[in-house]
Amino acid sequence: MIGNFARAATDIELAKYVSLAGGVNRFFHFRDPGDVDNQPTIRMNFDTLYSTAVVDISDGATLTLPEVGERYMSAMIVNQDHYINDVFHGGGSYTLDTDTFDTPYVIVFMRTLVDATDPEDVAAVHAIQDQMSIEAASSKPFILPDYDEEGYEALVAGLNALLPFLADSTGGFGAKGEVNPVNHLLNTAIGWGGLPEREAFYDGAAPQLPVGEYKIEVPADVPVAAFWSLSLYNDSGFFEKNNRNAYNVNSVMGTQNDDGSMTIHLGGCDDDRVNCLPLMEGWNYVVRMYRPEQQVIDGSWTFPKVVPVD
Structure with missing residues (x-):
């Protein structure tokens, strides 16, 4: 097979x-x-x-x-x-x-x-x-x-x-x-x-972390000619319905910080923080970078990793 x-x-x-x-x-x-x-x-x-x-x-x-x-x-x-x-x-x-x-x-x-x-x-x-x-x-x-x-x-x-x-x-x-x-x-x-x-660079992550509160700090100057996004999936690789109707954050629709950067929140969404995606057991995510520049393709620039919220 x-x-x-x-x-x-x-x-x-x-x-x-x-x-x-x-x-x-x-x-x-x-x-x-x-x-x-x-x-x-x-x-x-x-x-x-x-x-x-x-x-x-x-x-x-x-x-x-x-x-x-x-x-x-x-x-x-x-x-x-x-x-x-x-x-x-x-x-x-x-x-x-x-x-x-x-x-x-x-x-x-x-x-x-x-x-x-x-x-x-x-x-x-x-x-x-x-x-x-x-x-x-x-x-x-x-x-x-x-x-x-x-x-x-x-x-x-x-x-x-x-x-x-x-x-x-x-x-x-x-x-x-x-x-x-x-x-x-x-x-x-x-x-x-x-x-x-050359069209889209995918950076998948299965952190194997429990449900909690995490974040990703994305700089203002992600090296792409089109846009970037992060989508969160369940352990089967599908979007799982949530009451916030929040499944992805991207550079087009996300809320920026004052310096043009963006903070993606994973978990802890009950206080209505922006750019927040609810978590479930077995959560994983994929970052998509559309029309990436060479530094993304050759690995000299990488998308920031998820870290726990202090």
């Missing part, structure tokens, strides 16, 4: 999104930037609104996207072996074919930055989503092979248990010639559908 894990994991994901969209070559748009009840994939983010489409590219297809100005929008193309041969940006038409992406089906995974606190911005992103389209020469239904579901779930659980030993996403996502096979395997289980490190 390890040998074909990436194919099985990706086919299982593709089947979910085909079901959501009602077939291939059709977009399904996530409209609610904080929908805890709709998490088809492990460790999703709430910083962007996703739009997804499984596309039959056996005879070629075209993806058409609108212009979005300075807003972050990326179109990640994932093939059936969980390799990412290209990520598109900006408006225009893009060719999808097997010469480029290697497998008969791919999933187009759109991420469009949204300010979840601003209803007008959410509506603006909805309008962007409505302008995305796909034209394909073939529309053969996607059929999920009969994988051993019990064995697959056991392997996912086993690989996720290695999260504390995985430093970051280096070598985990990208084209076949770009990834490290071991890191690709682990990241397929821990964060299926992650972007290549």
Whole structure:
């Protein structure tokens, strides 16, 4: 099962999104930037609104996207072996074919930055989503092979248990010639559908700390060209519903300190402190740094670590 894990994991994901969209070559748009009840994939983010489409590219297809100005929008193309041969940006038409992406089906995974606190911005992103389209020469239904579901779930659980030993996403996502096979395997289980490190650098942490009060002091000058975020998950890798509706903090919506830095609070949210995410047993988090600068990629700059509140 390890040998074909990436194919099985990706086919299982593709089947979910085909079901959501009602077939291939059709977009399904996530409209609610904080929908805890709709998490088809492990460790999703709430910083962007996703739009997804499984596309039959056996005879070629075209993806058409609108212009979005300075807003972050990326179109990640994932093939059936969980390799990412290209990520598109900006408006225009893009060719999808097997010469480029290697497998008969791919999933187009759109991420469009949204300010979840601003209803007008959410509506603006909805309008962007409505302008995305796909034209394909073939529309053969996607059929999920009969994988051993019990064995697959056991392997996912086993690989996720290695999260504390995985430093970051280096070598985990990208084209076949770009990834490290071991890191690709682990990241397929821990964060299926992650972007290549040139597009987003992922720093995951499972501190193995009890529920309590902690903080992360983030400087004003995080070296990214787009934005950064921190999302908090339960021990299964999903957002867990809380009465504050607080699941992530990012550089777009978070409250800054006077010097432009930001304090992220983990736990101790009952006093309504800002940038606070409630904790649960087994809590862990992922930092995403979008369009990272080289010092992030080469490890000479690292995101601050969590520390207990005195």
